[in-house]
Amino acid sequence: MTDTPPDHPPEPQPARATAPPHPKVRRPRIWLTVGEVVGVLALIVAGWGAWDSHRERINAEREHSVEERRQAAQRTFAMTAHPDGSGDRLQLEPVHADQPIQAQEFIFPKAVRGDPVQVTGNARIEAGWFAHGLNKARERAHLKPEAGDARLPVGVVTTYLSDGDTRTDRALYDIGYDAQHRLLGEPRIKLDGLSFVGRAGAGDLQARVDTIWARRTGQGSTPQAPPD
Numbered sequence: 001m002t003d004t005p006p007d008h009p010p011e012p013q014p015a016r017a018t019a020p021p022h023p024k025v026r027r028p029r030i031w032l033t034v035g036e037v038v039g040v041l042a043l044i045v046a047g048w049g050a051w052d053s054h055r056e057r058i059n060a061e062r063e064h065s066v067e068e069r070r071q072a073a074q075r076t077f078a079m080t081a082h083p084d085g086s087g088d089r090l091q092l093e094p095v096h097a098d099q100p101i102q103a104q105e106f107i108f109p110k111a112v113r114g115d116p117v118q119v120t121g122n123a124r125i126e127a128g129w130f131a132h133g134l135n136k137a138r139e140r141a142h143l144k145p146e147a148g149d150a151r152l153p154v155g156v157v158t159t160y161l162s163d164g165d166t167r168t169d170r171a172l173y174d175i176g177y178d179a180q181h182r183l184l185g186e187p188r189i190k191l192d193g194l195s196f197v198g199r200a201g202a203g204d205l206q207a208r209v210d211t212i213w214a215r216r217t218g219q220g221s222t223p224q225a226p227p228d
Contacts, residue, residue, distance in 0.1 A: 081194035083193065131189040175193075
């Protein structure tokens with residue numbers, strides 16, 4: 001027989017310390033009174049109303065600006081040209097019928113014509129004003145026939161009526177023409193139309209026209225008017 005060791009009782013385990021439960025922290029509740037709620041809603045409504053008013057004011061100012069630009073465009077003078085059947089004349093008309101033309105002064109390059117042409121009443125451009133000088137200027141500049149219309153710069157000072165007032169417009173235009181060669185005599189200048197180049201302002205209109213002509217013909221200096 002074998003001896004069995006005596007049973008030993010289990011050693012007692014140390015008791016674990018348990019933390020006491022944390023007490024629940026009660027957060028203070030914020031209650032709004034009816035008056036405060038109404039005040040907040042009033043602020044929201046007022047802010048929305050202010051934004052809506054601001055948006056309406058911006059839209060009104062934008063519409064007003066567009067209307068001002070439209071009226072300014074209507075007040076700006078512009079004209080169109082219609083050639084007669086033979087091409088010897090361009091009949092000029094204002095784009096806006098309420099701006100009738102009273103008088104005009106046409107300033108050509110000095111190489112083409114040395115003095116301006118004054119017209120009263122019947123607004124027009126005639127080829128006979130500058131055809132001879134233009135042909136001579138083309139010869140001196142050794143200009144060859146061009147494909148399509150050739151261009152002659154001209155300064156135009158127009159006196160017209162607008163809203164019962166007399167006004168003046170200063171602008172640069174191009175006269176479209178065709179130099180038609182003939183067996184005898186110099187080429188025939190046939191007028192085709194008129195195109196707007198730009199406003200001239202208060203500067204020297206003759207100098208502007210001469211500069212454009214010199215640049216197009218390759219002449220380094222301002223050409224002088226041809227002898228008759």
